[in-house]
């Protein structure tokens with residue numbers, strides 16, 4: 001079913017809260033560079049996340065931990081140059097906000113000043129509450145991130161579904177309520193049971209954006225390179241691939257190699 005997209009000139013944090021109260025679902029994808037961000041924004045996405053998944057997708061690291069603040073600022077400023085409409089949220093990378101609130105604020109200010117991003121996202125609940133408050137007090141919008149938080153992968157040990165047990169589910173609900181109370185404008189819930197995500201979305205007035213959290217939430221986010229099938233080794237159940245660019249690009253590039261070798265490219269019309 002195709003749903004009419006409402007015409008918003010520019011998406012702000014307030015637009016997202018209005019979308020939730022009007023029952024309009026929020027679409028969000030990652031982007032890390034100018035060319036991709038131009039396509040994603042032009043296609044009508046509501047939120048672009050300059051995710052620290054750039055560490056995996058762009059740099060080939062096994063986890064999100066190695067990416068630096070300077071690298072995130074580089075990616076975010078490339079995205080910002082492409083975007084006319086979407087809200088651009090930038091991840092605070094691992095190690096730039098956990099040690100103390102002042103450092104967290106300094107990191108968030110660098111992102112806002114040097115990249116031109118519109119908001120920051122960071123992972124965690126009550127353990128990062130003071131850092132979030134400090135950033136919010138400076139007028140910087142914050143998106144929370146609960147459930148599977150990839151920056152804590154070495155604590156969890158695996159990327160399996162979180163909050164299946166009652167105690168962890170209870171803590172997640174408490175943390176989500178706390179994030180709303182202190183002023184976060186939205187929360188990402190990653191890889192948790194759909195029923196739990198639905199319950200959180202129904203209890204909170206701020207938008208809940210899910211990834212692997214079912215369809216009872218207020219919006220969905222995916223990693224762009226996964227949803228267009230540029231990556232092909234990552235196959236979680238929640239991922240829908242809308243294209244198979246890995247295969248298409250491999251075919252195209254291999255055809256180009258053959259054409260160059262056979263002096264089929266360039267032809268007479270493709271030269272001066």
Ligand code: KIV
Nearest residue numbers: 030051052053188221
């Ligand atoms: O970094 C990222 O891409 C993310 C999404 C998975 C939500 O945080």
